Amino acid sequence: MQLVLDKIEKKFNEKQVLQDVEHRFEKGKIYGLLGRNGAGKTTLFNCLSGELKMDGGQALLETDGVTRELREQDVGYVYSLPILPEFLTGYEFVKFFIDINRRRNVPIDYSIDQYFDMMSMAEEERHRLIKGYSHGMKNKLQMLLFLITKPPVILLDEPLTSFDVIVALEMKKLLREMKRDHILIFSTHILQLASDLCDELVILNRGRLSSVSPELLRSPEFEQSIIELLKDESHVEGS
Numbered sequence: 001m002q003l004v005l006d007k008i009e010k011k012f013n014e015k016q017v018l019q020d021v022e023h024r025f026e027k028g029k030i031y032g033l034l035g036r037n038g039a040g041k042t043t044l045f046n047c048l049s050g051e052l053k054m055d056g057g058q059a060l061l062e063t064d065g066v067t068r069e070l071r072e073q074d075v076g077y078v079y080s081l082p083i084l085p086e087f088l089t090g091y092e093f094v095k096f097f098i099d100i101n102r103r104r105n106v107p108i109d110y111s112i113d114q115y116f117d118m119m120s121m122a123e124e125e126r127h128r129l130i131k132g133y134s135h136g137m138k139n140k141l142q143m144l145l146f147l148i149t150k151p152p153v154i155l156l157d158e159p160l161t162s163f164d165v166i167v168a169l170e171m172k173k174l175l176r177e178m179k180r181d182h183i184l185i186f187s188t189h190i191l192q193l194a195s196d197l198c199d200e201l202v203i204l205n206r207g208r209l210s211s212v213s214p215e216l217l218r219s220p221e222f223e224q225s226i227i228e229l230l231k232d233e234s235h236v237e238g239s
């Protein structure tokens, strides 16, 4: 399975944020998306998730040689600041989410507690109001929903920045397991995390996407080379 971005364009007023964005993302790999503040990472994710309409181009899903347009339900989007029903407990919310999906004939593979176990969420956390959850726990809960619905494409907008070292480690493990069945793309500003977790890195620079060579990803010059590449971008905010 591959996600194919074909000449995606997006502008806000006169500002061209995405220009001829082309790339192929494969199942089985974790992709890191790097770019300066304001480079357009969130805009690209919003275009793929259907939250924003593209001005041009298309996103396609290719499975066993059959290509079709990417649909909203194909994409799971883990927001950096998740919006969840704060008046429910995590358990109540997951139960509700499973009930809705069962009615939509989505096959549910595990019990509610098994899903929480997979996310390493402790018993007492499950039965607390979401209102009292930390930022990282809210991110975990959002990711749990995608274990249920299994969208082929999962986009994570700076997901691991709010996790402490232990949770970040658990999340890395989970993402590595999830990549077998999903196309995973996450945006981050943390170069160490990108080189540690990603199989491939793509850089959004001047509205276009380019790949970082796998050799560079593993080399000692990695951080310095990426900084040089990103420094070069003159049109972004703050430069």
Ligand SMILES: Nc1ncnc2c1ncn2[C@@H]1O[C@H](COP(=O)(O)OP(=O)(O)OP(=O)(O)O)[C@@H](O)[C@H]1O
Pocket: 012, 013, 017, 035, 036, 037, 038, 039, 040, 041, 042, 043, 044, 237
């Ligand atoms: N709804 C909007 N209306 C007008 N301009 C917008 C809108 N959304 C984003 N932009 C502009 O588009 C550009 C790209 O923003 P975007 O949030 O996609 O960048 P980003 O790479 O995710 O940045 P960051 O790393 O800071 O989160 C910025 O100049 C931003 O101000």
